[in-house]
Amino acid sequence: xxxxxxxxxxxxxxxxxxxxxxxxxxxxxxxxxxxxxxxxxxxxxxxxxxxxxxxxxxxxxxxxxxxxxxxxxxxxxxxxxxxxxxxxxxxxxxxxxxxxxxxxxxxxxxxxxxxxxxxxxxxxxxxxxxxxxxxxxxxxxxxxxxxxxxxxxxxxxxxxxxxxxxxxxxxxxxxxxxxxxxxxxxxxxxxxxxxxxxxxxxxxxxxxxxxxxxxxxxxxxxxxxxxxxxxxxxxxxxxxxxxxxxxxxxxxxxxxxxxxxxxxxxxxxxxxxxxxxxxxxxxxxxxxxxxxxxxxxxxxxxxxxxxxxxxxxxxxxxxxxxxxxxxxxxxxxxxxxxxxxxxxxxxx
Numbered sequence: 001x002x003x004x005x006x007x008x009x010x011x012x013x014x015x016x017x018x019x020x021x022x023x024x025x026x027x028x029x030x031x032x033x034x035x036x037x038x039x040x041x042x043x044x045x046x047x048x049x050x051x052x053x054x055x056x057x058x059x060x061x062x063x064x065x066x067x068x069x070x071x072x073x074x075x076x077x078x079x080x081x082x083x084x085x086x087x088x089x090x091x092x093x094x095x096x097x098x099x100x101x102x103x104x105x106x107x108x109x110x111x112x113x114x115x116x117x118x119x120x121x122x123x124x125x126x127x128x129x130x131x132x133x134x135x136x137x138x139x140x141x142x143x144x145x146x147x148x149x150x151x152x153x154x155x156x157x158x159x160x161x162x163x164x165x166x167x168x169x170x171x172x173x174x175x176x177x178x179x180x181x182x183x184x185x186x187x188x189x190x191x192x193x194x195x196x197x198x199x200x201x202x203x204x205x206x207x208x209x210x211x212x213x214x215x216x217x218x219x220x221x222x223x224x225x226x227x228x229x230x231x232x233x234x235x236x237x238x239x240x241x242x243x244x245x246x247x248x249x250x251x252x253x254x255x256x257x258x259x260x261x262x263x264x265x266x267x268x269x270x271x272x273x274x275x276x277x278x279x280x281x282x283x284x285x286x287x288x289x290x291x292x293x294x295x296x297x298x299x300x301x302x303x304x305x306x307x308x309x310x311x312x313x314x315x316x317x318x319x320x321x322x323x324x325x326x327x328x329x330x331x332x333x334x335x336x337x338x339x340x341x342x343x344x345x346x347x348x
Contacts, residue, residue: 035322051139055149123347188270212266243290250269
């Protein structure tokens, strides 16, 4: 189970400053021996030391604790594993992603600018000077080592920018349009005491259909939508804002074909029956913002296609014995959490 998680972690995306997305595992990771002293993993000729890994791990650990408190490590993942194991694997994914992207940068002949080199040096100086004695002792890294880490992190982002710079598709207003609707929802399922969804049988579905038809008839007779909604709607909310691709296709088609203040006929989806009212069919600011969101999604897709093809040719090797010695522990004298913040501030 642990090896499978580690294999998957190597293939996950870095949560980088310029792009946030996930990728599935398409690589075989070989667990082996024969590492240099202090080496945690190797991807082709790119190596990562345990010290580098600890910089990422401790900074992310302290960022989580600063945001959510120490009690966060008492929680478990969705798979029931300790959250600290999830953090270890997330960090492994993040730093291995940086290493692979640096290999990709070399292939594409992408390099840092002089300004980037200066910023990496400045970031290292700022971060190293802020470390306490115990933190410096734990990491065992020099200011130059941190400079190299910042250079690799910056280059990972630069190669992403290089690969997507020519991805500028035309995005129409309709593709990016966001609408605001209100609806009356009569469900065709229930939730049992364990939180599991239970689909209605035929008799229950018939009863639900009769209920929504009754609401539709009252609307047809001229009763106010908001009044009928209070009586019939089984959702906690009535109003929703969304764009194409974010909801059930039948619901989307009905909603996007409504004019402002127009009310739909009964719409059937896997979640039940709906009557939809369009409250706002177009918002210029929201549409423009969504165009940027869609553009970034298309760029990420283009990048992932090239990245995964490159990744498929790489071989990864994890020092399993060193990996098993790494644990999430707390120390009052090791509270550094600024590594990524400094990068984000300087490399804007």
